[in-house]
Amino acid sequence: MKWPAVAVLCLLLVGLRVVALRSDPYSRLDWSAGLLTDEGFYVHNARNLALFGRARTDEFNNMLLSPLLHYVQVAAFVAFGVGSAQARAISVVSSLLALGLLFAALRRAFGTRIALTAVVLLGLDHVNLLYNRMALMDTPAALGAVAAFYAFVRAQEADATRRARLAWLGACGALLGVTVVSRMLGVYLVAAPFTALATAGRRREAFGAVGAGLAVVAAGYVVGWYLPRAAEIARMNRYYRTVQVQPRSAAHLLRNVRHAVLGDHRGLAPYLFRHTPAAFALALAWLAALAAARAGRLSAADGAEAMAAVAYLVAWLLAGWALLAAAAYSPSRYYVMTYPALFSLAAIALWSLPDMLGALAGRGAAACVARSALAALLAYHAAEAVVHQGGVVGRAATLAALLGAPVAAAIVAWAAPGAMRRPGAARAAAVGAVAVWLGFNAYWLGDWAAHLSYSQYAMSRWLAAAVPPGSVLLGDVAPGITMDNGLAAVNVIPGLCNGERPVERSSGRPRYIAILDGRWKERYWLRRYPGLVDAKRRLRLARVLRWDVGIYAVPEAGAP
Numbered sequence: 001m002k003w004p005a006v007a008v009l010c011l012l013l014v015g016l017r018v019v020a021l022r023s024d025p026y027s028r029l030d031w032s033a034g035l036l037t038d039e040g041f042y043v044h045n046a047r048n049l050a051l052f053g054r055a056r057t058d059e060f061n062n063m064l065l066s067p068l069l070h071y072v073q074v075a076a077f078v079a080f081g082v083g084s085a086q087a088r089a090i091s092v093v094s095s096l097l098a099l100g101l102l103f104a105a106l107r108r109a110f111g112t113r114i115a116l117t118a119v120v121l122l123g124l125d126h127v128n129l130l131y132n133r134m135a136l137m138d139t140p141a142a143l144g145a146v147a148a149f150y151a152f153v154r155a156q157e158a159d160a161t162r163r164a165r166l167a168w169l170g171a172c173g174a175l176l177g178v179t180v181v182s183r184m185l186g187v188y189l190v191a192a193p194f195t196a197l198a199t200a201g202r203r204r205e206a207f208g209a210v211g212a213g214l215a216v217v218a219a220g221y222v223v224g225w226y227l228p229r230a231a232e233i234a235r236m237n238r239y240y241r242t243v244q245v246q247p248r249s250a251a252h253l254l255r256n257v258r259h260a261v262l263g264d265h266r267g268l269a270p271y272l273f274r275h276t277p278a279a280f281a282l283a284l285a286w287l288a289a290l291a292a293a294r295a296g297r298l299s300a301a302d303g304a305e306a307m308a309a310v311a312y313l314v315a316w317l318l319a320g321w322a323l324l325a326a327a328a329y330s331p332s333r334y335y336v337m338t339y340p341a342l343f344s345l346a347a348i349a350l351w352s353l354p355d356m357l358g359a360l361a362g363r364g365a366a367a368c369v370a371r372s373a374l375a376a377l378l379a380y381h382a383a384e385a386v387v388h389q390g391g392v393v394g395r396a397a398t399l400a401a402l403l404g405a406p407v408a409a410a411i412v413a414w415a416a417p418g419a420m421r422r423p424g425a426a427r428a429a430a431v432g433a434v435a436v437w438l439g440f441n442a443y444w445l446g447d448w449a450a451h452l453s454y455s456q457y458a459m460s461r462w463l464a465a466a467v468p469p470g471s472v473l474l475g476d477v478a479p480g481i482t483m484d485n486g487l488a489a490v491n492v493i494p495g496l497c498n499g500e501r502p503v504e505r506s507s508g509r510p511r512y513i514a515i516l517d518g519r520w521k522e523r524y525w526l527r528r529y530p531g532l533v534d535a536k537r538r539l540r541l542a543r544v545l546r547w548d549v550g551i552y553a554v555p556e557a558g559a560p
Contacts, residue, residue, distance in 0.1 A: 013099065013123045016445075017092045017132055021085045022457045022484070026130045026448045027546040031266050032331035033516065036456065036545050039135040040479025041491060042066070043087045046073035050082045051486055058490045060497035064233050067225055068182045069140050084457065084483040087135035094143040095132035099123050101143075102340055105150040108157065109309035110348060118340075118347035121437070126444040127275050127332070128339045135483075137183050138336035144179030145189050145316070146340050148172045152193050152312055156200075156305040166209040169193070173213025181221045184237065186337050188319035190214065195315035200308040239496045244329040253326055260325035262380065264389050268324050271332055272342075273381040275444060278437035279346040281378055286349035287314065288374040289359040292367035310348065316341040350433060353426035361420035371417060372410040379409035455544045460484035463512075463551070466539065471510040474502050475525070477549055478514045494524055503529060503554055510554075517541055517550030 025035045045055040045063035055063060055070075063070035072090055080086045099119050106115035122128055132139050148171075154160070155168035172193050179186050193210045226233060247253035260268040272280040290310075320338035324330045349356055360371040383405040387398050419425060463473070464485035471487050478489040490506060492498045503511060513532060515522045518541070525533045533552050540551045 009120065009123075013119075014096065016124070016129055017095065018089075020452055021088050021092070021133060022083075022454060024453050024456050024545050025134050026126075027451075028444075028447065029127075029130050030332040032333075033520075033547060034331055034333060035134075036547055036549075037476055037480045038333070039084070039087065040481070040483055040489065042069070042137055043073055043135055043483065044479050044489070044491065046070055046077055047082055047483070048488075049074055050077035052488065057488060058498050060491040060493070061232070061236075064229055065184065065236060066137050066182050068178065069137060072140070082483075082486075084135065084460075087483065088133055091132050091135060091139040094140040095123075095128075098139075098143040098146040098340065101146045101150045102344065105146070105153040105309070106344060106347070109153050109306050110351075114347050114351050117350060118344045121279055121346055122339060122343040125276050125279065125339075125343065125437075125441055126448065127272075128336060128343070129445075130448060131333055131336050134333075136333055136336075138333055141179055141183035141186050142337045142340060144175055144182065145186060145337055148175035148179065148189070148193070149309075149312060149316070149340070151175055152196065153305070153309055155206075156308045158303075158305060166205065169206055169209035170213040173210035173215075174217050175213075176210075177214045177217025177221070181217065181225075183337070185323075185334060188323045189316060189337070191319040192312045192316040195319075196308050196312035199311040200304060236496065243495065245327045247326060247328055252328065256328055256330075257325045260321075260330070261377075262384075264384070268321065268330065268335070269377070270381055270384060271335070273378075274385050275440070276437070277381075277440060278433045279343055282346040282349040282433055283317065283342050284374055284377070285356060285360070286345050286352070287318075288370040289349075289356040290314070292362055292364075292370040293359040310345075313341045313344050313348075317345060350430055353429050357420040357426055357429065361417040363417070367417075368414050371420075372414045375409040375413035376406035380406040455542070456481060457484055459542055459544050459549065462540070462542075463487060467512055468510045471512060472506050473512050473514045473551075474498075474506060474554075475514040475522075477516060477544075481514060481544065481549065492524070499524075503532065512539070513550075513552040513554060515550055515552075516547055518548035520547060521550075 025039075027035065029035065041060070042062055045061055048057045049055040055061070069090075073087065076086050076090055080089075099122065102122065103115045103119045106118050151168050151172035155165045155172065157165075160168070176189050176193070179189060194207060197206050197210070247256055259266070263270055265271065265274070269280075317338055320335075320341070324334055324338070327334075360367060360374070362368075380402060383401040387393055387401045389402070390398055392398070393401075459481045460483060463481065464487070467487065469486070472490060473482055473487055474490045475492050479491050482489040488509075490498050490502055492502045498505075503513070513525065513529070515525050515533065517538075521533070531537075532554055533550070537552045537555075538550050539553055542549055542551075
């Protein structure tokens with residue numbers, strides 16, 4: 001790749017992350033209102049410390065669950081001031097570091113062209129890029145995951161000494177430990193190195209080195225951070241686990257998995273198919289080809305180092321998908337930690353199409369089942385993206401499309417694999433995949449650019465001008481609309497934090513309630529404080545991202 005092209009790529013990778021950094025998160029990136037609220041949640045304690053001199057101002061303390069990120073946020077706010085751009089810059093820098101480490105790891109394992117392709121896909125695909133612009137925990141956690149993968153790859157190098165190999169494996173375990181204690185959702189990452197080592201037939205000492213790295217970090221975390229704060233951390237984890245993530249029954253688990261695989265717009269597979277179909281299909285095709293090849297390799301030229309890296313990426317992706325499919329609450333921001341593995345496998349598949357198609361075109365039972373299942377799943381989501389699961393065309397036509405398309409695709413794939421063996425098939429597939437990726441990504445990024453707005457920032461600045469200094473905003477929307485002003489925010493989530501008498505406990509200073517309003521009006525406030533959220537007390541109703549947010553004044557004691 002020539003230097004002018006490298007310069008253009010770097011300009012895009014950096015420029016698209018920093019341009020208009022205070023603008024709203026892309027509202028079509030996710031269905032969840034977490035796009036509006038969660039950035040404020042995650043910077044809450046660091047913001048408190050920078051503005052008010054103490055991290056704890058109420059019962060919501062996310063720093064307990066992500067201490068390392070908290071201290072990075074504190075450093076950023078002390079050095080550059082408090083604001084959404086400063087908070088988001090942490091994710092921007094983390095994502096760029098992750099791209100550099102991923103390139104270095106993949107270049108060592110697979111060569112420059114696969115490494116560069118993966119960086120282009122991961123760095124410019126909107127599903128990752130637009131989350132890299134948000135002050136969430138997921139992008140910094142993805143950096144830790146990539147760093148662990150890099151350490152694992154270094155340990156597999158043929159010329160590494162035994163001592164160096166064990167040191168790198170220990171570093172892999174330690175980096176995974178740091179990642180998990182900073183973002184507990186990433187616990188599935190622990191499966192990756194052990195699965196890859198088992199696949200590669202490594203000796204026990206390799207497993208012990210990874211385990212030792214994990215154990216050192218776990219012990220330090222438990223003794224130095226968890227035990228002094230055990231009750232509060234356990235309570236928060238219990239809420240997130242039981243209320244959001246954990247299925248309530250076996251039937252609920254099965255519904256979650258079915259929705260993730262065959263659901264509509266909120267499911268994992270339909271989201272990936274509609275937003276990044278080329279990368280999703282390439283990664284699935286690679287997994288299907290591995291299953292068809294049985295021996296775990298698609299080419300005799302694949303070395304032990306490359307196969308260990310492939311096993312790590314496959315375990316990373318499948319373990320992540322399994323957890324996300326099982327979870328009762330799985331918004332698309334949770335997918336960010338799986339994207340380095342997804343786009344790496346897509347890049348490997350793109351440059352291995354002849355071997356991959358050859359494995360899928362085999363006449364054995366494994367190959368027939370693998371290519372038929374792949375064709376059926378992709379055909380189902382192609383039909384589902386058009387007709388959804390009702391409401392577009394009639395019920396009969398919907399069922400015909402959702403059942404007929406995958407069945408027909410599976411039959412054709414089973415009976416006629418010859419097209420995969422034709423001369424030029426691999427080249428045509430590569431050109432088609434690149435064209436689809438470019439087309440879909442251009443559409444989504446174009447839509448983001450065309451609808452660029454600053455409603456969240458504007459609401460924050462309006463509050464700074466409209467309410468007295470020293471005021472406090474109450475409600476789970478409050479942290480997300482105070483990132484660019486100096487007002488105090490109290491997150492109110494019943495069962496988790498500040499759910500008991502939040503208005504009364506904030507007395508002594510001007511108080512305002514900030515809630516999702518209009519047709520989303522929050523039931524907690526209607527039940528507990530119906531008079532305070534009556535429309536006649538509303539100071540402002542404004543559209544922030546795609547939600548109506550209402551601001552209500554709480555009267556002084558004794559006022560009508």
